[in-house]
Amino acid sequence: MSAPGPAVDVEALAAGVQAGERGALGRAITLVESRRQDHRLAAEALLERLAPGDAVRIAVTGVPGAGKSTLIEALGCRLVDAGHRLAVLAIDPSSSRSRGSILGDKTLMETLARSERAFIRPSPSGGTAGGVASSTREAIRLCEAAGYDVVMVETVGVGQSEILVAGMVDFVLLLVLAGAGDELQGIKRGILELVHLVAIHKADGENLPAAERARTQLSGALRYMHPAGEGWQPPVVLASARAGTGLDAIWQVVEQHQRQGERDGSLARTRQRQRIDWLWSLVDDGLRRAFSSHQAVAAELAAAEEAVCSGHATPAAVARRLLACFLG
Numbered sequence: 156m157s158a159p160g161p162a163v164d165v166e167a168l169a170a171g172v173q174a175g176e177r178g179a180l181g182r183a184i185t186l187v188e189s190r191r192q193d194h195r196l197a198a199e200a201l202l203e204r205l206a207p208g209d210a211v212r213i214a215v216t217g218v219p220g221a222g223k224s225t226l227i228e229a230l231g232c233r234l235v236d237a238g239h240r241l242a243v244l245a246i247d248p249s250s251s252r253s254r255g256s257i258l259g260d261k262t263l264m265e266t267l268a269r270s271e272r273a274f275i276r277p278s279p280s281g282g283t284a285g286g287v288a289s290s291t292r293e294a295i296r297l298c299e300a301a302g303y304d305v306v307m308v309e310t311v312g313v314g315q316s317e318i319l320v321a322g323m324v325d326f327v328l329l330l331v332l333a334g335a336g337d338e339l340q341g342i343k344r345g346i347l348e349l350v351h352l353v354a355i356h357k358a359d360g361e362n363l364p365a366a367e368r369a370r371t372q373l374s375g376a377l378r379y380m381h382p383a384g385e386g387w388q389p390p391v392v393l394a395s396a397r398a399g400t401g402l403d404a405i406w407q408v409v410e411q412h413q414r415q416g417e418r419d420g421s422l423a424r425t426r427q428r429q430r431i432d433w434l435w436s437l438v439d440d441g442l443r444r445a446f447s448s449h450q451a452v453a454a455e456l457a458a459a460e461e462a463v464c465s466g467h468a469t470p471a472a473v474a475r476r477l478l479a480c481f482l483g
Contacts, residue, residue, distance in 0.1 A: 163197040169204040175302045177274055184276055187293035198293065208299020210242075211413060214320040216310040216346065217330030222356045222396060223309050226330060228264040229396035230405060234305055235272040242274045242298035243267070244291060245309040274303060292323050292433050321349045322432040325416065325425055326409055330356045333369035348380050350389050352408045354401065358393035366393050386421060387412065451480040 163186060171179025187198040215223050224245065231241050243264070267273050278294065291308060298306045310320050321327050329350040347353075353373055358366035373391045381388050390408055394401025416422030446452055459477055462468035 163194070163201075165197055165200045165204065169201055172201075172205060172297060172301050177301075180274060180297060180301045181276065183297045184278070184290070184294045187290045187297065188278065202293060202296060205296065205300035208296065208303075210295075210299045210304050210306045211326070211409065212295060212306050212308070212324040213326045213328060213409065214308045214310060214324040215328050215330065216320065217356075218332075219311075221330040221332055223330055224264060225396045226354070226356055226394065226402075227307055227309055228267045229399065230402045231264070231267045231273060231307070232270070233402055234406070235267070235270045238272075239305050240272045240274075240303045241267075242301075242303035242306045243276065243309065244294050244298070244306065245275065245277045246291065246311055274298065274301070291320070292429075292436070295323060318346065318349060322429060325422060326351045326412055328405065328409075329353045331369070331373070332357060333362055333365040347377065350377075351387060351412055352389055352405065353377065353391045354394045354405055355391065356394050356396070359395035359398040359400065363393075386419065387415065446477075446481050449481050451483075452477055455480055 168179055168183055168186070172183050183201060186194055186201065189195070189198070215227055217223055227243055227245075231243065234241050245264075264275055268275050276294065278290070295306050295308070308320060308324060327346075327350045329346060329352070331353060333355050355366045355369050355373070370391045370393060377389050377391065392401050392404045392408070394405060396402070413422065416425065447456075455477060459468075459473045463470050463473050
């Protein structure tokens with residue numbers, strides 16, 4: 156086991172984050188991503204010293220190949236040119252060995268990365284279900300404390316649990332492609348029920364007719380899943396980062412959703428739910444770590460798993476026995 160590094164100067168780090176120093180923000184996110192116990196305690200102390208922010212929180216999701224990074228860069232360049240400060244948390248698939256980022260989305264957003272008003276952070280998912288990192292909530296909070304008024308979370312875009320990211324943001328943007336198979340069958344119903352906007356990307360040139368047909372199909376599906384009177388009807392727009400079309404329309408929908416949420420109180424309720432979700436996520440994480448490190452549980456764990464694998468005991472019976480060990 157490696158020796159602990161130098162103690163974290165939480166006060167200095169907090170001051171750097173609040174001053175908007177990108178280096179300090181990067182170090183702070185590294186701290187909250189760490190699994191070391193001393194780093195966890197320092198991260199908690201850091202977050203307690205930072206005032207909560209009020210950025211527009213947007214998740215950008217979609218299957219691999221939908222052009223999430225390309226669209227984020229094109230839209231992001233427009234936002235920073237308009238005076239916004241934008242933070243992008245690009246969640247990468249994790250290496251099964253190192254758990255480090257594989258794709259490094261910062262290299263895919265070179266133009267945006269050069270802006271002093273933008274901060275791009277590739278973060279490994281660490282194998283976390285849902286295409287988001289376990290520390291994404293903390294990273295959003297840090298970006299807000301650093302003065303970024305728009306935070307975009309780009310998910311990995313695989314699996315059924317992208318629903319997790321909806322509990323961290325105000326707005327879910329789903330990117331789909333036309334002409335890549337059956338547009339309706341290829342999209343999980345769960346994510347369609349949570350989206351606030353669907354953008355059919357790469358809608359240019361020869362793809363345009365197929366994109367128009369896909370918009371008609373998706374608009375009908377969304378009207379069925381989001382009946383009138385539920386407060387928000389997700390629109391479907393055509394967009395092309397390459398052609399520069401549809402980007403303003405996307406941002407106009409985001410602003411419209413924010414204004415409506417402020418008027419009817421749904422934005423405040425969303426933030427309250429996010430804080431409760433964060434609380435129980437931390438409780439679950441703490442209980443799981445306490446359970447796995449409990450001496451009596453650790454002594455029984457290997458035999459318990461073997462009993463389940465061999466079929467000599469049911470998972471329910473073994474779980475009950477392990478919980479009894481944990482609870483004493």
